Amino acid sequence: MRDIALSTSSDQRTTATNRRVWQVTQRALGYMAMIAVILIIGIPVAWVLSGALKTNREIFSTTPQLLPLNPNFDNFGKAWRAAPFDRFYLNSFITTLLGAGAEIIMAVTTAYALVFVRFPKRDWVFVLLLLALMVPEEVVLVPNYLTIAGWRMVNTYPGIVLPGASIAFGTFLLRQYFRTLPLELIDAARVDGAGHLRTLLSVVVPVAAPAVATTALLSITAKWNEYLWPLLITTTEDMRTLPVGISRLLDQEGNTEWGVVMAATLFVIVPVMLIFLYAQRFVVDGIAAGAVKG
Amino acid sequence: MLLNRLVRIARRDWREWLVFAAFVGPNLLLFGIFTYYPLVQNGALAFSNYNLITRSGQFIGLRNFETVFGSTQFSKILANTFVFTTVSVLLLLALGLMVALLLNQKLRGRNVARSILFSPTILAGAAIAIVWIYIFDPRFGFIYAILRPLGIPSPKWLTDPAWAMPAIIIVYVWKNLGYATVIFIAGLQAIPRELYEAARVDGAGALDRFWHVTLPGLSPVMFFLVVTTILSSFQAFDIINIMTKGGPVNATNTLIFHLYELFFVQSSAGRAAVVAWLLFILMVVVTLLQVRYLERRVNYA
Secondary structure (H helix, E strand, O other), X not given: OHHHHHHHHHHHHHHHHHHHHHHHHHHHHHHHHHHHHHHHHHHHHHHHHHHHHOOHHHHOOOOOOOOOOOOOOHHHHHHHHHOOHHHHHHHHHHHHHHHHHHHHHHHHHHHHHHHHOOOOOHHHHHHHHHHHHOOOOOOOHHHHXXXXXXXXXXXXXXXXXXXXXXXXXXXXXXXXXXXXXXXXXXXXXXXXXXXXXXXXXXXXXXXXXXXXHHHHHHHHHXXXXXXXXXXXXXXXXXXXXXXXXXXXXXXXXOOOOHHHHHHHHHHHHHHHHHHHHHHHHHHHHHHHHHHHHO | OHHHHHHHHHHHHHHHHHHHHHHHHHHHHHHHHHHHHHHHHHHHHXXXXXXXXXXXXXXXXXXXXXXXXXXXXXXXXXXXXHXXXXXXXXHHHHHHHHHHHHHOOOOOOHHHHHHHHHHHHHOOHHHHXXXXXXXXXXXXXXXXXXXXXXXXXXXXXXXXXXXXXXXXXXXXXXXXXXXXXXXXXXXXXXXXXXXXXXXXXXXXXHHHHHHHHHHHHXXXXXXXXXXXXXXXXXXXXXXXXXXXXXXXXXOOOOHHHHHHHHHXXXXXXXXXXXXXXXXXXXXXXXXXXXXXXXXXXXXXX
């Protein structure tokens, strides 16, 4: 009797210790993964920064070092003068503002109408938008180029912005969100005599601010980073956007001035990085929620 | 009385419809012009020899299809697209799941790590491609700098046909790993705790719990990831155009790059339209698979 009692309690002890050991190992692995993640992302970023701060002599040395020996900011000035970056910035700002602005406004109004405005066969309109979600811009590239060329809008801001100004995914996200809002809220505003536009602006948008912000951020980064369409539709240096402009700094013969080019890529990356640092929880949680809730 | 009321209701409806049209109209109109109509136009272009420079074309039957599908490089392009998509998707799923499992515990700074990992997803593909050309540079790049002290020569990543595709895949996976991880972490957190406790009470070990609770619980999220990753890998253009221009010797030429090449290098709208159709059909098939799967889930749930 005593023996049995003893053996079970020691068994329990070993399973308890085992579990403890397992938990500690698991946590240690977790921290190792965190370090690995930070290195995997951090090393290329460090390489860009150090490249931008290095002199040509260090960059083209036969024994390249990770850190610059005497960091200096000359490359940034050289990069700024190597291409019309003031124009690239201006073009990127204008096209992002117009493109993302149109997308956000239309996503909000369309989603509102689909949820709160009475219209026969409203769901058919929704299906029509869902179908558009299945057509990526690459597939309709050729006809859209011909349309824009036919309207004589090649190499203009409307030409860059128009084909991508409509929005299906953001409309879909906002519609799902608006449907969760309590109807009494909207009815109360309507009874008070508010028209649809007032209800939208002073009731729905403030209440749905997080969802609208997520949509806006996704839209803004997508427009800022867009490459293929602006590459096709712009023909002169002074109409290029930043992503298209910097790729032209690469030397086709392979004699690229890496310090200058790394400084130039920072021109593109830093604004988006700053927005992301400020709003990362929004963006990351928003995207995750979209996947889980379907 | 009644008539008055009816008129009033009709007028109110009329006003609602106007608001609806004003709110939805611009979006739908743009979709009509730049999404639906182009699909039809693509169909017509595929059967014509429309030339970008002369801006004219005639009906030429199936000639574009014969030229595109019959070209010697086409099977290479299909194979490249398949390899790029499959390897990228598998790597993203495996690595994403691994990192998500390890990060999904109560760790200090876990959210910071998650955001760091996610950051390449929101950066311009063009900028990332340029950065990686420098990293891969066989004379001055980071990989060369690491390998040199070890006495290992750096591969000529982007100019060697054997290494170009792996290089492109590395960059693509690097850029999108954070996305896969974030989705997996969300999926892990949506699995009810009670399932794990029940499994533990039943005496299931850590590995059993992984196979019988975690993996089945993750399957919807995993399916979502497979579909979205396949679709976005079909559209990976910026990285390829900047890093390799489809080369060397077509080693990284994929359908999307071929479409661009046919249109803007060869000025053949018709042949580009054929490739656009093929790409579209592939994408619709992948999307329909997702719809079918989601329906099944709803039915059996």
